[in-house]
Every structure is written in structure tokens, then in C-alpha cells.
Amino acid sequence: MRETIGFIGLGHLGLPIAANLVEAGHQLRIYNRTPGKADGLVARGAQLAPRPVDTASPGGIVVTVLWDDEALENVVTSEGFLQQLGPGGLHISMSTVLPETAQRMAALHAPHGSTYLDAPIFGRPEAAVARQLWIPVAGAAAAKDRARPLLDAMGARGVFDFGEAVGSATIVKLVGNFMIVSAARTMVEGLSMAEKNGVDPKAVVDMLTTTLFAAPIYQSYGKMIAEKTAPAMQGGIPFKDLGLFRRTAERVGSPTPISGRLHDLVGNAQT
Amino acid sequence: MRETIGFIGLGHLGLPIAANLVEAGHQLRIYNRTPGKADGLVARGAQLAPRPVDTASPGGIVVTVLWDDEALENVVTSEGFLQQLGPGGLHISMSTVLPETAQRMAALHAPHGSTYLDAPIFGRPEAAVARQLWIPVAGAAAAKDRARPLLDAMGARGVFDFGEAVGSATIVKLVGNFMIVSAARTMVEGLSMAEKNGVDPKAVVDMLTTTLFAAPIYQSYGKMIAEKTAPAMQGGIPFKDLGLFRRTAERVGSPTPISGRLHDLVGNAQT
Numbered sequence: 001m002r003e004t005i006g007f008i009g010l011g012h013l014g015l016p017i018a019a020n021l022v023e024a025g026h027q028l029r030i031y032n033r034t035p036g037k038a039d040g041l042v043a044r045g046a047q048l049a050p051r052p053v054d055t056a057s058p059g060g061i062v063v064t065v066l067w068d069d070e071a072l073e074n075v076v077t078s079e080g081f082l083q084q085l086g087p088g089g090l091h092i093s094m095s096t097v098l099p100e101t102a103q104r105m106a107a108l109h110a111p112h113g114s115t116y117l118d119a120p121i122f123g124r125p126e127a128a129v130a131r132q133l134w135i136p137v138a139g140a141a142a143a144k145d146r147a148r149p150l151l152d153a154m155g156a157r158g159v160f161d162f163g164e165a166v167g168s169a170t171i172v173k174l175v176g177n178f179m180i181v182s183a184a185r186t187m188v189e190g191l192s193m194a195e196k197n198g199v200d201p202k203a204v205v206d207m208l209t210t211t212l213f214a215a216p217i218y219q220s221y222g223k224m225i226a227e228k229t230a231p232a233m234q235g236g237i238p239f240k241d242l243g244l245f246r247r248t249a250e251r252v253g254s255p256t257p258i259s260g261r262l263h264d265l266v267g268n269a270q271t
Numbered sequence: 272m273r274e275t276i277g278f279i280g281l282g283h284l285g286l287p288i289a290a291n292l293v294e295a296g297h298q299l300r301i302y303n304r305t306p307g308k309a310d311g312l313v314a315r316g317a318q319l320a321p322r323p324v325d326t327a328s329p330g331g332i333v334v335t336v337l338w339d340d341e342a343l344e345n346v347v348t349s350e351g352f353l354q355q356l357g358p359g360g361l362h363i364s365m366s367t368v369l370p371e372t373a374q375r376m377a378a379l380h381a382p383h384g385s386t387y388l389d390a391p392i393f394g395r396p397e398a399a400v401a402r403q404l405w406i407p408v409a410g411a412a413a414a415k416d417r418a419r420p421l422l423d424a425m426g427a428r429g430v431f432d433f434g435e436a437v438g439s440a441t442i443v444k445l446v447g448n449f450m451i452v453s454a455a456r457t458m459v460e461g462l463s464m465a466e467k468n469g470v471d472p473k474a475v476v477d478m479l480t481t482t483l484f485a486a487p488i489y490q491s492y493g494k495m496i497a498e499k500t501a502p503a504m505q506g507g508i509p510f511k512d513l514g515l516f517r518r519t520a521e522r523v524g525s526p527t528p529i530s531g532r533l534h535d536l537v538g539n540a541q542t
Contacts, residue, residue, distance in 0.1 A: 099468065122483060134482040160478040162470060171470045175461040176479055179454075182529075183484075186453040189527040190446035193516065196523035197370065199433060199442045207431040208447055211405040212393060213454075215486035245464065252467035256460040258453075261532040 002026045005150070006055030006062035007046075008075055009095070010037040013121060014065035016128035017094075017154045021063075022046055024153035029055045053080040059088035061150065065121070066095040068240065076105050087113030092147050094135075096120050096177065096237075098244055099167030100251075106139070106166040115143040118166045119151065120173035131155035136169035138162040174248055177241040178259050184221045184230070185262060191225055201226040239266045273297045276421070277326030277333035278317075279346055280366070281308040284392060285336035287399035288365075288425045292334075293317060295424035300326045324351040330359035332421065336392070339511060340372040347376050358384030363418050365406075367391050367448065367508075369515055370438030371522075377410070377437040386414040389437045390422065391444035402426035407440035409433040445519055448512040449530050455492045455501070456533060462496055472497040510537045 004027040007018050014032075018041055021028060028046040030038045031054065038048050049055045052075045056062050062085060066072045072095050075081065085091065091109060093102065093116060106116035116139065123133035135156045137144050144161060151159050162168040191201040205222035209215075213222075224230035242263040249256045275298040278289050285303075289312055292299060299317040301309045302325065309319050320326045323346045327333050333356060337343045343366050346352065356362065362380060364373065364387060377387035387410065394404035406427045408415050415432060422430050433439040462472040476493035480486075484493075495501035513534040520527045 134478070136478060158482060160474075162474060165469065167468075168470045171465050171468050172475050172478060175465050175475055176483060178461050179457055179479065179484065182453060182457040183450075186450055186529055189520070189525070189529055190449050190516075193520040193523070193525045193527060194442050194446050196525045197438075197442050197519060198436065199439045203431075203433060204443050204446055207405070207407060207443060208450065211429060212447060212488045213450060213486045215484050215489065217483045218486065245461075248468060249460070249464040252464070254460070254464045254467045256464060257532060257536060258457055258460055258529070261528060265528060 003061065004029060004057065006031075006049070006057070006060065007065075008032070008052055008055055008062065009065040009067075009071075010034075010041075011065060011067060012125045013123070013128055015041075016125055017063075017065060017121075017133075018046070020128065020131065020155045021150070021153055026150075026153065029057075031055045052078040053084050056081060056084040056089065058084065058086045060085065061090045061092065061146070063092045063150070063154075064095060068095070069097040069101040071095070072097055072101065072105060076108055082108060082112040082114060085109075085112065085114045089114030090117060090143055090146055091115065092117045092119050092150065094119050094121050096173050096241055096244065097170060099170045099174075099248055102167045102170050115140050116166055117143045117147050118169040119147065120170055122173065122176055123155075128155050132157045134158050134160070136160045136162050136172040138164065138169035139166050140164060171248065174241060174245040177238070178245045178262075180217055180221075181238045181242060181262055181266065182258060183217055184225070185265060187218070187222055187225050188230075191222075239263070242266060274332065275300060275328065277302075277320070277328070277331065278336075279303070279323055279326055279333065280336035280338075280342075281305075281312075282336060282338060283396045284394070284399055286312075287396055288334075288336060288392075288404075289317070291399065291402065291426045292421070292424055297421075297424065300328075302326045323349040324355050327352060327355040327360065329355065329357045331356065332361045332363065332417075334363045334421070334425075335366060337366040339366070340368040342366070343368055343372065343376060347379055353379060353383040353385060356380075356383065356385045360385030361388060361414055361417055362386065363388045363390050363421065365390050365392050367444055367512055367515065368441060370441045370445075370519055373438045373441050386411050387437060388414045388418050389440040390418065391441055393444065393447055394426075399426050403428045405429050405431070407431045407433050407443040409435065409439035409441075410437050411435060442519065445512060445516040448509070449516045449533075451488055451492075452509045452513060452533055452537065453529060454488055455496070456536060458489070458493055458496050459501075462493075510534070513537060 010032040031049040118138040281303040389409040
């Protein structure tokens with residue numbers, strides 16, 4: 001039996017990642033706001049924890065896959081959590097938040113002797129199932145070494161090291177999500193223009209995504225857009241993450257008019 | 272000795288393409304507004320034609336690689352050009368123009384028994400030298416069959432057939448160029464945001480262009496943007512081609528706010 005791991009957050013992405021850990025032989029202690037979501041994992045031997053603090057063991061590892069900054073902060077500051085994790089503890093934080101939130105969480109850990117690892121995830125839920133996640137990491141070298149086999153067990157196809165400064169991996173994630181939303185909306189406009197001019201969008205996608213744009217993002221979204229099965233690039237995660245990207249750019253005075261237009265477009269669609 | 276080919280337009284892209292044809296053993300009759308640009312090709316056996324009409328032979332092939340719609344129309348309507356090309360003649364038109372300009376040129380050819388082939392080029396000048404061009408084609412099947420070995424000799428790595436309707440290949444080209452400008456400007460904003468937050472843009476490019484964005488456009492532009500050696504995505508071709516994209520979208524009522532923002536950005540930089 002491998003090390004018991006605390007796991008908090010069974011959303012669309014957290015659930016398949018937790019399942020991969022169970023599959024790899026890890027005992028999990030799970031906290032989720034809606035406990036029913038853990039039923040399948042509990043049936044496979046995972047334990048249900050009534051509170052965040054109950055997922056942690058002294059010097060152990062807790063993984064969080066949470067919706068936003070507030071949810072992450074609520075866990076870290078929940079009663080007894082940092083005290084219970086304590087010296088030698090490791091918090092692998094995989095949510096997409098503001099870099100300064102990540103830095104603030106790291107600073108809350110430090111006096112308790114536990115470590116915060118900045119490890120957001122690139123990949124849709126189906127990529128987690130297929131073990132095709134890409135994970136940038138930033139934090140203390142020892143934390144990265146300790147986390148690595150666990151990230152692999154979660155379904156990482158590749159892990160990229162962005163140094164020791166917590167927040168750096170989150171910045172890469174925000175840049176990548178901005179690029180994804182931009183690519184998808186650009187394809188929507190381009191393929192619509194082609195189709196309305198009588199050119200089959202599938203043929204356009206076939207050419208462009210086997211040549212100049214022969215990349216997974218274009219191939220997967222392009223096919224879905226051409227076939228009208230693409231998930232709406234509206235509201236939800238794209239809206240939230242573009243907002244984080246823009247705040248992080250504005251904080252350092254980095255101009256970003258394209259993200260502004262995208263944010264408006266994605267946001268206007270919210271009802 | 273292979274078939275003698277008329278060749279009009281020795282711009283940044285026309286020149287290496289013409290050189291590839293000479294290299295492949297074709298005799299060229301070249302017209303260029305600035306005749307001096309042909310010197311190197313003339314030294315290798317190409318002939319210089321004083322007027323567009325002098326590049327054409329009855330039932331022969333003329334290739335044009337021209338800057339814009341007006342330059343293309345000036346050649347096709349130049350004195351005697353269509354009469355000289357005549358029945359069985361083939362005009363391989365590789366400029367990026369409005370689809371309706373391509374259709375209008377095809378209609379001018381028809382009464383003379385010559386054929387217009389819509390064959391714009393994806394690829395920067397260095398891609399022409401490396402024989403890594405991607406060429407969408409649209410037009411009569413016989414014209415495509417006849418042009419194919421010549422397109423290969425020009426440096427095509429791949430040729431994609433978009434049917435018989437002239438203008439369809441041009442639409443694909445406009446969509447592709449819009450996607451290229453969008454991808455490049457998005458990377459500029461994203462990498463600037465990362466760098467100003469202390470994250471090495473080269474490391475960001477290394478991760479993203481070997482994973483989600485593992486495509487030639489992102490790899491080549493990403494490296495140049497990170498190293499501050501990227502060509503300015505301003506004025507010139509991006510501005511012209513975004514304008515053509517937008518007119519073609521507007522004509523069919525296809526909304527395209529992202530191309531509007533890009534067009535403003537690319538145009539504002541013109542001085």
C-alpha cells in the first residue's frame with residue numbers, strides 16, 4: 001500500500017485525477033463540499049473526511065483541485081489545517097488562481113514548516129482519464145522531487161519545472177489558457193467566415209491542422225468547431241481564467257488588448 | 272529542357288519560387304516591375320520579358336505572385352495578355368486577394384479559352400527556399416492536374432484541393448493568415464505578461480510549443496518573440512490580409528470581432 005494522500009476537490013478535473021491515484025494504489029482521504037461525489041471512490045476504498053483538516057496527516061501530502069482563489073484560501077485557512085499538516089507537510093495545489101494568491105498561501109504554510117507547491121494542470125477531464133495532462137510546477141526543489149511520482153500517478157504526461165518561485169507555474173498556466181481561448185475563438189470566426197462563403201470548414205481544419213497549426217489544441221477544437229460540437233468558450237473557466245490573466249498583466253503594466261476583447265466576448269455570453 | 276513558363280512578380284516570395292523553378296530545369300520568361308530583381312535568374316538562363324504579355328505563349332502557363340488585387344488585375348487586363356495566352360492557356364495565380372477578385376479574373380479568362388487557377392501560398396520566403404510551402408488550390412480539375420508538378424517544383428511540401436470553385440483556396444488562405452496573426456499577437460501579449468512577472472518567456476515557449484501548441488507557427492514565432500527577433504506583426508501583409516479577411520466575412524455577415532481588434536492593432540502601428 002502506497003502513502004495515504006489527502007485529496008480536496010472532486011470537480012470535473014479533480015474526480016478523474018483522484019481516480020487515477022486510487023488506481024495507482026494510493027489510499028485517499030477525501031474532502032469535497034458535496035460528499036456524494038466521492039461515492040465511487042469510497043466504494044474503491046477511499047475514506048471520506050468530514051472537514052479539510054481531516055484529510056491531512058502530520059508531515060503528509062494534501063492535493064487540492066479547487067475552483068478558485070477563495071475556495072483555495074478557505075481550505076488553507078480552515079480550522080487546524082496548517083497545524084495538522086505541520087512540519088514536513090506538502091500541499092500540492094493544482095487550482096488556477098492568481099499568482100499572488102499562490103504566494104500568499106505559500107507564506108501561510110511557511111511558519112508551520114509545511115510547503116506549498118504551485119502545480120496547476122493543463123488538460124480537460126478526458127485528458128485526465130487518458131493520462132495526458134501537462135503540469136508546470138514551481139516551488140522548493142525538495143517539494144518538486146517528492147511530488148513528482150504523485151503527479152505521474154495523477155496522469156501527467158509531462159511535468160515542466162519553472163523554478164523555485166511559487167506563482168511562476170500559475171503564470172504559465174494563465175498564459176496557456178489565454179492562448180487556448182484565443183485560438184478557439186479565432187477558429188470560430190475563421191471557420192464561420194469560410195462556411196458562410198461556401199467552403200467546407202472540415203476541409204479547412206483538415207488542411208490547417210495538419211500543416212501550420214498541427215497542434216493538439218487546434219486539432220481537437222478545430223474538429224469540434226467544424227462539427228458544431230465544441231464546448232461553449234463562454235462564461236465559466238474561460239471567463240474566470242481570462243480575468244486572472246488580465247489582472248496579472250495589469251499588475252505589471254503589460255498591455256493585452258486581445259485578452260480584453262476576448263474577455264468581453266466570453267463574458268457577454270454569460271446569462 | 273522542361274516547358275517554358277511565364278513568371279510575373281519577383282517579390283520576397285516570388286523570387287525564391289522562381290529560383291526553385293529554374294533549379295528544377297524550367298526555362299522562365301520573367302516580368303517584374305523592377306527588372307533588376309531578375310538579374311540573378313537571368314544569369315542562370317531565364318529570359319526577361321519587357322511586358323506581362325511577353326511572358327505568355329499560346330496555350331502555355333503563366334504564374335503570378337503579385338502584391339495585391341490591383342497588381343493582379345493590371346496583369347490580367349494588360350494589353351494582349353489574355354489573347355496571347357489564349358485557348359488551353361493556364362494562369363496559376365498565387366497572390367492573396369479577395370475571393371471575388373479571383374472569381375472576376377477567372378471570368379475574364381473564360382471567353383479566351385484560358386483557365387485561372389486559384390493557388391495562394393502559405394509560407395514565408397525562407398519556407399520557399401526550404402521547399403516547405405503549403406498550397407491550397409481551387410479551380411478546374413484539368414488545371415489542377417496540369418499545375419501539380421509545377422507546384423511541386425516551386426517548393427510545395429503539400430497541395431490541398433478545395434474543389435472547382437475559384438476563390439475557395441483564397442478563402443482558406445485568408446482564414447489561415449488571420450489565425451497566424453492572431454496566434455502571433457496572442458503570444459506577444461502572453462509572453463510579455465510572463466516576462467514582466469519574472470518568468471523566462473523562453474521556458475514558457477519551450478513548454479507550450481512542445482505540448483498543447485506543438486505546431487510550426489507557434490514554434491517559429493514563439494522562439495522569435497521570446498528572443499525579441501520576431502518580424503513586426505504590423506502594417507504590410509498582416510494589415511492587408513486582415514483587411515481582405517474582414518471584407519470577405521462582412522460580405523456574408525459573418526461576425527468577427529477578434530479580427531477587428533487585430534486589424535486595429537496591426538494598423539495603428541503603421542506610420
